[in-house]
Amino acid sequence: MTELNDLTPKRAAILVASQSVADAELVGKLLQDEFHNVRLSTKPEFAVEDFEQHRPSVLVLAFDTLEAAQRYYIGLYRLSTVVHETRHRVVVLCNKHDVWTVYDLCSLGHFDDYVLFWPATNDAPRIRMSVHQALRIMTAKEQAGDFTPRAAPAGVSAPKPPRAAAPAEAETDTVRLGRQASGEQAEVHASPARQPAAKAPSAAPQRLAVLVVEDDDFQQKLIGRLMNGLEIDVLFAGTGAQALEQMWEHKPDLVLMDVGLPDTSGVEATRKIKSIGQFGHVPILMVTGHSERNIVVDSLKAGAADFLVKPFDKNTLHEKLRQFLPALALS
Template sequence: MSSRSIIFVASDSEVIADTVIEQLETEFTTVQRCVHYQAVAIAQMFLRSEADVILLAYQSLDSTIHLRKTLIEVCHKQRATPFHTVTLCNKASVEQAYQLSKQRFFYDYVVFWPLSYDPYRLIMSVHQALDDLGYNADIQQQRYELETKKYSIKAITQLVEQMLAEQKTKKSELNNLIESALKKLNQAVLTQQKVAAHNPLVAMVIDDDEFQCLLLKKMLENEGYIVHQATTGMDALEQLNQVHPDIILLDVFMPDMSGIETLRQLKNEPTLEAIPVIMVSGHHEKEVVLDCIMLGAVNYLVKPIDKETLRAHLPFRL
């Protein structure tokens, strides 16, 4: 990590963003900015920036907390590498910012309002965040993967609890559901993207609808993937003896072997179980979604799927 690292500044004020960036640019060559009120939009821009540190320069700490929670939700689904979050705060909210940093919700906080007499404190905090990511790379990666697993467990638990509340799942089945979820979460986490020039990304689309197959194939090819197609589960399993894709898009409802059964066989095969599988369907019944998640699918997308939705859920980006 060095001054060449990417720093991302998010704020709700053009003036504050300009002030912060003016300080950072004295030592960092690549500083990107986003002045926006929508947390999800900011999180998506941060993902595309591939920045190492995000600095939250919001006038309200409540806004900052909301954005940080959105970053956790979005990044643990779509980003494989850790990053650090530094927040600005005022004197009135410094104790809360300190407690949140102590709990590792933020990496660090900087009192910025009224403007600090120490203009180097902000720069020093960013340097420390970058150094920590660099010197403790293995530890930070393990911590990030653990947080990702915790987030996945939380999402699965919420879905199970919702179904229990609707009396669609018996309590006696809960242990089996959790056991299946943990099996999925204990699979190796894919932490590095391939270098496209030397290791082109490979995808497989499994769908009995030829039009849908071609549509997904075209969108994946536009993202730089080499795409293999299969119209049945059996055909896909045979192809997977020779092809080892980086991602599989699998239709839920197919005539000869359902997508759920195909997924079950994939996850029971040691050489295939680590491949991320995204389920696609024209339906979204909760029982079907839950079955797919429990069997190890990384996501469930409802047709029709546009290119932006697909791109946002791909685990690998070129």
């Protein structure tokens, strides 16, 4: 017989996930007066570990954009084997511009409920009521004998049973594991270790990816054109926040980081990326129109590997790329 969870406000596990410590703490404080088992998850590299350790009955997504909330939740289903079997409800906090979109997502079962919360809420108790309602629904289902785990978001399938890694897979680094988890090369790794020759996967090398963090459209197009002819997938981000999202989604092999960004400095964005263990090895080249000593020093302290001073030409850019992407230098 399946054991009932304790879904009372004093015992029910609540997890607040956010990319901002301040936002998570704000939401946590609003909930802690009535719910006594609230935990926060604010470091992307520990997202799966936090969920698996806490096993929340209610997951509150307190991200500043709906896109970030969706990416986080889909990431859980792609990287965790526990989330598929953990009964939980999802409450997402949104702004007024995303109300109809998140309504549609809730109607489709991607999330369970939403609260109009950002930038500042005039109805603070609403989030508490949403959590209360989630626990009541779960209690009613369990009392009725319904212990069905929550369905995965659309387009995300359940993970396959673990198997012993082949020698080649055992040598795969963290970046490649992240790409496999996001769906790339799924056909190759879902196949048995021994295959008939006709079904063997292609031996074509993995394409490299370079993230260009630049808010000027003209500069984005210029750098993109300068990379024409190279076996590289070029990604773009216009802000520091978008850069971090691209890092988690695409796991690029190198970053070109503009010093001036609309939401933060390139130095601070570099420091944030380098603080995440999975990205510590990714070289970041600062792109700047000047080379003042303080910018150079601050960038190097933040973890930058080198600089590109504007304006630069195709040969200079290609030389830098080959310097920091050995696989490209051999192509």
